[in-house]
Amino acid sequence: MSAPESSSPIGVFDSGIGGLTVARELMRQLPNESIIYFGDTARVPYGPKSPDTVRRYSHEIATFLLAQGVKAVVVACNTATAHALPMLREELPVPVVGVVEPGARAAVRASTNGEIGVIGTVGTVNSRAYHRAIHALAPHAHVRARACPLFVPLAEEGWTDHAATRLIAQEYLEPLVETHVDTLVLGCTHYPLLKPVIGEVVGRGVRLIDSAEETAAETGRLLAEREMCAEPGSIVRHRFVASDAPDHFLTMAERFLGAPVESMETVTLG
């Protein structure tokens, strides 16, 4: 395996399809870069799994991505970021970007009253990863976290503008709004699809932080720092790999990427 070059692809992985919102942002912000996306659809979701199991899976995927010659690894999964990021940074010879720090940093920058809301899966909220990342930057910030377990299946159903989605968003978010948060981190890669409904429910006074956007921006900065950006005019090739059920992946990918995926590969890990 030769050392990665600036023309090498960026590896992106998630427990399933949610991380495609990060891939979409990478494509938008870094149009010269090629991407290899790995969705661990055979073992999704990671949220309810133990930290050790999530670390084992993350290690397997990172090993696969490295073997494909990636120049950086983006952990586009909040659970894997919460449990496996320090381990991956230690063991991988390429830069590793998680989804938690970029969102936390943007939230601290955006908040004027120090009341920051975070929404995510049960696993992400229980991991307190956003609490830690925000407090590392702003020790006096108040972090109000809330798990919104129905948002993922609503996003996957494509019910982004349904009356039920609005009711559910109200139930989840009104307690946060009442605590006067002025900034809300969408701490799950599925949630950008529900941004319009979430924005409507929390109102214009609350700034929404989209971790997918922030993570892509951070990846761009990191590559620029290391002079590893692909040249303008590079041949761009995106690959999509899933560990199971590629048909389901293809159906969802169009919803998440906003564009069709032409081909898929299936790779079994573990």
Added chain:
Amino acid sequence: MSAPESSSPIGVFDSGIGGLTVARELMRQLPNESIIYFGDTARVPYGPKSPDTVRRYSHEIATFLLAQGVKAVVVACNTATAHALPMLREELPVPVVGVVEPGARAAVRASTNGEIGVIGTVGTVNSRAYHRAIHALAPHAHVRARACPLFVPLAEEGWTDHAATRLIAQEYLEPLVETHVDTLVLGCTHYPLLKPVIGEVVGRGVRLIDSAEETAAETGRLLAEREMCAEPGSIVRHRFVASDAPDHFLTMAERFLGAPVESMETVTLG
């Protein structure tokens, strides 16, 4: 490993916690029987996984249950029943009961107009397992199947009587009601928790078939036929085993069983 006796436990498995509704019915209908429940929480959900993967997982779990000396195996998971039941019946030395046939049989018995609705996960609906089982008994029945992906997370959230749940149930079920089904099979082990809302939406003219109830009844019949029922006054002991995240399992188990689970074991498979 000695041959199972009438005092041996019944093995029950599911991809996660949904099969606990079947375990609950077994406890209610067969109060002398001991149960070993295996929830494959490390690999849940099975729905989006390929048939081969589901068969491999089912084989591993059945092997584990047999090693515990079970006298019968109840496949309390629609996906595993759809993909793995014939294989398990061939390879196991004990009777194997699935969740599809008992529900299909009860539906055919209940329907007077031959218009039968089936609701389940995407995986169960796409497998057409209920179509096949119903048509094997009633070749002229019309089967109208509909996937209801939000019902599982709603049941797990405990939102069994929420306005959003009612809206979602209306959206899913009204097209079925319009086709004049007179019988509706709850083809997912989570759905019995939503029976009141589902019943309200479809109206009193539609008979609901609860596969958990039917599967427990079928298990009782099968044991009686083979003279393998536990004696009245037997020492009853239930064991709950999960492949990961026992805390989450314990929280959910109370919701699904309607009673607390006192202890849990964790076993890693595969």
